Each structure stands twice: as structure tokens, then as C-alpha cells.
Amino acid sequence: MSTGRTSPEKCGLYIVFSCLRVPQLVCIISAFFLVLDMGIRWGDISSWIMFSWCFCIIGTLIIVILELYRFPTDFPFCWYNFSITYACYAALICLSASIFYPITYIKFLPYDATRNRAIAATVFSCIACVVYVMEVACVWECYKLKEIPCFVHTMPGLLKVLETFVACVIFAFLSNTSLYIDQPALEWCVAVYSICFILAAVAMLMDREEWENRLPISFPVFHLGLNLLSILLHFTALVLWLLYQFDEKYGGQPQQSSDVNCIDRTTHGMCAWEQRLAVAVLTAANLLTYMADLGYWAHQVSVGTGGQPTDS
Template sequence: MGCCLRRLQLLSTCVAFSLGASVGTWKGTIGNWSMFIWCFCFVVTLINLIVELCELEDHFPFSWDNFLITCNCYSALLCLSASIIYPTTYIQFLPDSRYRDRTITSTAFSCLAFVAYAMEVAWTRAQPNMITGYMATVPGLLKGLETIVACVIFVFISSPYLYLHQPALVWCVAVYSICFLLSSVALLLNLGKCDNRLPVPFPIFQVVLTLLSVLLYATALVLWPLYQFNQKFGGQPQRSSDVSCSDRLTSLVCTWNQRLAVASLTAINLLIYVTDLVFSVHLDFVSG
């Protein structure tokens, strides 16, 4: 079952990447993100398949099962993000043509890759006597989502002119970076089995980090829309006022759309952090 799913993952990511390359997806920053995801997932899955076919799992100094389920969870989340971002930034701007058909097909195979990775995670967890990796738990998935949404935000704010003109917007970028690092630290400590080396209990450490991230993201949720869309603070309240949005370039996302995407992703990630905080408090302090 696992071998069949990995072959499906290889096929779907390869087709999605190939079709994306045929329509020039790599020309835009947002398109580069999707292309990177499909290529990265294909390479990682291929390496994992070769390792298992050659029975080299025992040669690694870490638990291969935990590593594999971590890769599959991250690949599923990455393919899910590509399946959402790619069509919303390309398909709606393409005229009816063979390029549009290829883009739609590429999106369909990206969704198929997500399903294949999710199915392998579920199948692995269903195995008897299987030690579930941290990424396959609810806290692990939430932490993975937090880092991936932050990466997507970084893609949309890759142009410095979106925020360098206002100190408040620079603060928002700092918030995204700080919270990404905090989530990554918590994730790496769990995956590396180093959570017991901290001077404080890890549940308390994790709750404090998540609470700090919630407070920081709350400021970004207020400041980013205020300074990007409020005319009193130099923002552009209407999309029609942005000249870059009138060109309807298929390989680039106009500035106003990037600002709106970052505002939406900020709200989404704040919701994920709040869910993570509530779940961690209930799991470690209320239930315990």
C-alpha cells in the first residue's frame, strides 16, 4: 500500500511540475513557490522510495518511521497550499486556451498528490504497533500549518516595496519572521527529542511561545490592513487604484492582490495559533 501511494505521489507531483513548467509558471514569485513544492515533494518521495527499496532504513541514526511520517505530513500540507494558491493566482486570469487547460490539469494533479500524501499518513497511523510521529498528531499538524502559512506570507511579501515605506508594515514583517522561528523551534525540539533538555517543562514552554505568537499576530492583523488599505495611512482602499492590477499579467500577482493575500493569510494563521493555544492548554493543563 505504501509503495503504491508513493508511486502515485511521484506521478502526480511530476505531472503537476511538468505542466506548470510548460505554461511558464516559474516566471512569477508565486508560481515559483508552487513549482518548488512539486519539485521538492517529488525529490523527497523518490529518495524515500529508493531507501526503502534498497532496505537502507537501519543505516540512519534516527527513527525512519518518524522521519517518513514527518515528510508525508509536510508534503501533504505543502501540496494543499499549492493546490489553493496556484489556481487562484493563475487560472482566473487565463483565457480559454490550452494553457488554461494545462493549468487546471496541473492543479488537479496537485490535489491528487495531497490526497495521496494524506492517505499514506492515515494508513501509517492505522498500522498496529506503529509509533506515531509528532507531525501526525494534532499539535504537530498545527505547528506545521503555522510554518507553511508563514512561508506563503513570505512569498507574497518578497517585494520590499510592499512594506519598507511604513515602519508599522516593517513591524508586521518582523512579526511573521519571529513567529515562524518560534514555531520552527518548537517543532524541531519535538522532532529532535530535545524537549526534555529545557530548564522549564516543555508544555509550559510551548504554551508561552504560542501565546506570544498570538499576541504578535494580533498586532499584525490590525496594522497590515490599516496601513495597506486605509487611505488616511497611505493605503489603497480600492483595487482599481493600483495600476499594476490593470495589466492582468498571468505570471505576476498585482500589488493590491498581494496585500489582500497577506491580510487574509495573517487572519488564517492567527486562527491557527489560537486553535493551537486552546488545544495545548486543554491537553496539557486541563485534561492532564
């Protein structure tokens, strides 16, 4: 494909993506400052939500600045992978913030101007999520026929993004160390989340042709082994977390009423029992994601695919 043919096309695409990033920035900044100006004491989850919005603001600004300095033109492959991966994570971040903020804070606010500001912040976060999804869809369609490989544009790539993101959300809940500290079984669960996150990140970073050729085994078999290990680890974590958090025989609290903080709401946010439940649900969700990932690579191995995964 000649330079004269692609240059105007790329220029037009960058203009389209820049137009999408204007509402992204407006919505995220609006949500951030609406909550910042409310003057409410933040808990662990609220602080994580504020950090997430701040991360999206900084990340989007960096992308806009780099595009102004023609970085995508000089490093098209690096930029292509970075921008689409960031957009996927930003969409998931805004989606999770739009879910957790209402259920952990808005429902406990009085019906006044503060509640209206919190609702407005949630709406802005939802809009930002939609715009980030639009960016991912536009990139997907515009580059679908281009000869630029991108791991995120494949089914296992999207699953890896989801796996690492869910792990980060779990870490946000685990910032409350009282959920697991001084309990070896639960500390093992935390170790599992960390190990699987690192393995998923390594799998994404190693998706390069030069790394693939250095592996002593085929690429699908490598991913198959990683996913199988992650599934086994997540299964042990899910069983231990449920037993030691919700079974009275192991010192757990089977009902929400067992947690005094859940009854006497003196502060906004999620009580310890709700945080335990959230970690259990997210662990189960990530286990299912790893199983889907394992199924994909098992199919690749069975049909004898030796190279990079095909787009799905």
C-alpha cells in the first residue's frame, strides 16, 4: 500500500479519533470535579474511583499531546497497539466507576444538591464509557483490513484485557487489608490474584513475533498452559475465599446482618461483608473468563494453529 494512499487516510482517522477524545475529556473531567467538590469523606472504593477517573484524564491528555506531535506517524505499530489497548481499559474503567459509585455512595446520600451532583457525575462517567467504546469500534473497523497485527483485536486479546482489569478491581477491594490479614488461607487468595495478574500481563507483553520464535513450545500451547494454571489457582482462591469469608465453621459471616457495619451505616461506602461478596463475585467472573480463554486456545491447539491467533 503506497504512502500517498495511506497518509491522507491516516490523517483523517486521527482527526476522527481526536473528535472523540474531546467529549471523553469533557465527561471525565466533569465527573471528577463534581465528586471532588462534594466535600464527602472518601472510602477505599471511592478513592479508587477517583483515581480511575484521574487515570483516564491523564491518559487521554497524553494521547492527544502525542498525536499533536505526530507520534503515531513515526511509530504506527507501537501507537496502534497502545491506543486501542488504552481505549479498552478506559471503557472498562468508566463502566466500573458508573456501577460501583451509585451502589456504594449515591443510595446513601440525602435527597439534596449533593445527591444530584453525584448522579450527574455518574451520568458523565456513563457517557465517557460509551465514547470510549465508540473509539474502540472505530479503530476496529478502520484497521480491520490493514496489515498491522494487534493482539487486542483478537478474542484472546480482549479476554486478557478483561482478566487484568477484573484483577485490578479486586485489588481495589483488597486495599481493605482487614479482609484477609493474618489469615493464611485468605492471604493465599491475594497471592493468587497477584500471580495470575502478572501471568496475564506477561502473556500480553510476549505477544510479539520475536518472543514467539524464542519459545521452546508453540504459541497456542504456551497460552494453553498459562490459562490452565490460572484456572487452577483461581479455583482454589474461590473455594477458600467462600469458605473463610462466608462459612461459620471457618470464622466467616454467612449473612450481611452478621456485619455490624452493614447495619449501622455511619459512613458512606461498602461495608466489609459487601466487599467480601464483591471479591467472590469478581473471582468467579474471572474464573469464567479464564475458562473461555482456555477453550479458545484448546481449539487453536486442536486444529494445529501454530502462529498468532486469528481475529474473531
